[in-house]
Amino acid sequence: PVAPAVRHIDRTVEFLDLVTACHSFVAAAGRAVPGLRDRTLGEDERTIVHENVAKVRATLDWIETAVDTGKVDMDGELARMLRGE
Numbered sequence: 001p002v003a004p005a006v007r008h009i010d011r012t013v014e015f016l017d018l019v020t021a022c023h024s025f026v027a028a029a030g031r032a033v034p035g036l037r038d039r040t041l042g043e044d045e046r047t048i049v050h051e052n053v054a055k056v057r058a059t060l061d062w063i064e065t066a067v068d069t070g071k072v073d074m075d076g077e078l079a080r081m082l083r084g085e
Contacts (some may be wrong), residue, residue: 018063025056055081 041049058078066072074082 022063058082 058081062074062078
């Protein structure tokens with residue numbers, strides 16, 4: 001009889017973790033991006049930022065898919081990207 005309540009709590013914690021992760025990213029970007037004002041990044045720096053932005057976009061797509069469909073499996077391409085391969 002307690003199992004449904006525990007599952008609900010688990011889902012609530014997972015939901016809050018996901019919302020917190022999104023909020024943390026937005027807050028960190030909001031602090032970091034203004035620091036680029038009047039600064040030109042080198043080609044290597046731009047490449048690194050672009051690679052990381054691609055990882056973020058792919059992860060955001062994965063999050064949206066999981067939220068909309070309940071499918072949380074990561075496809076092979078995303079897994080390799082996040083491992084840095």
